[in-house]
Amino acid sequence: MTLHPTLGWMLAGVFAALIVGSLARLVSLYGKRPELVRKRVDSLKTWWVIAPTFAAAVILGQFAIAVVFAVASGLALREYARLVSSRTDECDLQRIALSMIPAHYLLICFDYPTTRLLFLPIGALLVLSISRTAAGLPNGFTHAVPSWYWGLILLVYAPSFAVMLWNIPPEKSASVGPVGWFLYLMILTEMNDIAQAFFGRHWGNRLIAPVVSPFKTWVGFYGGVATTVTLAVLLAPLLTSFGGNLDSYTIAMKTGLTYAIAAGLLISIIGYFGDINLSAVKRDAGVKDSGTLLPGQGGILDRIDSLTFTAPAFYGFVLWANG
Numbered sequence: 423m424t425l426h427p428t429l430g431w432m433l434a435g436v437f438a439a440l441i442v443g444s445l446a447r448l449v450s451l452y453g454k455r456p457e458l459v460r461k462r463v464d465s466l467k468t469w470w471v472i473a474p475t476f477a478a479a480v481i482l483g484q485f486a487i488a489v490v491f492a493v494a495s496g497l498a499l500r501e502y503a504r505l506v507s508s509r510t511d512e513c514d515l516q517r518i519a520l521s522m523i524p525a526h527y528l529l530i531c532f533d534y535p536t537t538r539l540l541f542l543p544i545g546a547l548l549v550l551s552i553s554r555t556a557a558g559l560p561n562g563f564t565h566a567v568p569s570w571y572w573g574l575i576l577l578v579y580a581p582s583f584a585v586m587l588w589n590i591p592p593e594k595s596a597s598v599g600p601v602g603w604f605l606y607l608m609i610l611t612e613m614n615d616i617a618q619a620f621f622g623r624h625w626g627n628r629l630i631a632p633v634v635s636p637f638k639t640w641v642g643f644y645g646g647v648a649t650t651v652t653l654a655v656l657l658a659p660l661l662t663s664f665g666g667n668l669d670s671y672t673i674a675m676k677t678g679l680t681y682a683i684a685a686g687l688l689i690s691i692i693g694y695f696g697d698i699n700l701s702a703v704k705r706d707a708g709v710k711d712s713g714t715l716l717p718g719q720g721g722i723l724d725r726i727d728s729l730t731f732t733a734p735a736f737y738g739f740v741l742w743a744n745g
Contacts, residue, residue, distance in 0.1 A: 425481060428598045428660055432605060433477050440473055465718030472716075472725075476608075480601060484588040487604070488527040491585050495523050495578040497715065498722040502573045505707040505723075514557070515570045518549055523578055530582060533589050542579045546571055576699075577723075580730045583737035584608065594744045595663055602661035603740055609657065610689045611732045614650040618694065621645025635701040638694070647690040654686030655679065663744065681743050688739055689732045696731030700724075 444466050451459045479486040503516055522542060529538040550567050554560070587603040596602045622642020630638045658664040664681040700723055704712055713721025 426598050428596075429480070429601060429605075432660065433480065436473060436477065436609070440469060444470075461718050463718070468716045468719050480605070483601075484585065485531050487588070488531050488585050491581060492523050492527045494722055494726060495581060496520055498577040498712075498726060499523075499573055501712045501715075501721045501723050502577060502703070505703060505709065505712060506569050506573070512562075512566050512570070514553060515550055515566055518553055519546070519570050519574050519578075522546060522549070522574065526578060526582060527585065530585050530589065535589070538586065542574060546574045576730050577726070580734050581726055583733040584729065586737055587740065590740065590744070596659075596661055598661060606654075606657060606661040606685075607689070607732060607736045608729075610650050610654055610686065611693055611728050613653055614646045614690045614693045615697070615728055617649035618642040618646035618697075631698055634705060635698045638698065643694055646694070647687065650690035650693075651683055651686030654689070655682045658682035658685075685736065685739060688735055692735045693728035693732045696728040699731065700727040 447462060447466060451462055454462075475490065479490045499516070499519055503512075522545065526538070526542050529541055550570055554563055554567055584604060584607055587607060588600045590600045590603055592599055618638070619642065622637065622639040622645070625645075626639025626641035628640045629636065630640055630643060658678060658681070662682070662685075664678040664685070700712070704710065704723075711720030712723035715721050716725060719725060
């Protein structure tokens with residue numbers, strides 16, 4: 423397996439940023455309350471597990487990334503079940519939902535274009551509905567079936583568009599290949615989350631949606647947009663076909679620059695709505711975090727919330743931009 427030089431440099435850059443960020447975080451925690459220090463250190467440890475896992479999967483290719491996403495989707499669905507379902511007779515729907523995840527990702531990896539787009543939205547609707555009616559379980563039907571269907575679409579189907587980016591033809595990608603589109607989306611989505619939290623925590627005081635997400639501020643939102651758009655322009659020549667030149671690096675110009683700015687705006691704005699969308703689910707369930715699987719960060723839902731909106735939106739944008 424030959425690792426493209428740009429891919430190697432990008433992954434090295436991710437780890438360099440993680441090292442610098444970790445040191446800065448540790449310095450900033452000096453003299454802080456012990457419980458805050460413990461939470462922040464736990465969060466750093468979690469990132470040091472996520473980053474190597476993610477990097478290894480990217481190097482191994484689409485199938486490895488699909489496995490990571492399938493596992494994450496399954497864990498997210500289990501967290502979602504604890505938040506929205508208190509009915510013991512919904513276990514059959516949970517089993518059906520979980521069984522559809524590997525089939526969906528296999529269709530993506532083996533590149534069945536129409537089937538991968540239709541299998542989950544149509545198949546899940548049919549199978550979930552038929553399973554309840556065939557079993558003679560009409561009680562709670564309008565709660566159980568729509569809840570699980572919505573969960574599958576939001577937590578499995580929507581994030582899987584990130585994996586579908588690997589199916590974009592190489593001739594419509596940068597020289598690093600379709601993996602560039604995937605990395606572009608993931609880096610911008612995560613940096614938008616981090617920037618929104620950073621700016622909001624240090625300078626924000628005007629809340630955007632205090633009932634749904636009590637820590638989201640306008641300063642955080644604008645800081646996230648500015649950071650994400652800047653990174654979108656800088657990374658476009660390296661990872662995308664949005665102008666510029668990969669071999670002799672230049673900033674994307676003219677049409678490419680417009681696409682890069684538009685991509686940054688799209689990911690930052692739609693990512694915010696993805697975040698508060700799952701915040702609404704947690705508020706409805708009366709919890710702050712969706713789980714405790716990721717120390718210092720909550721659960722899987724807390725980690726993929728923005729991606730549930732940015733992945734399908736960016737996938738559609740890339741198809742449109744490439745004609």
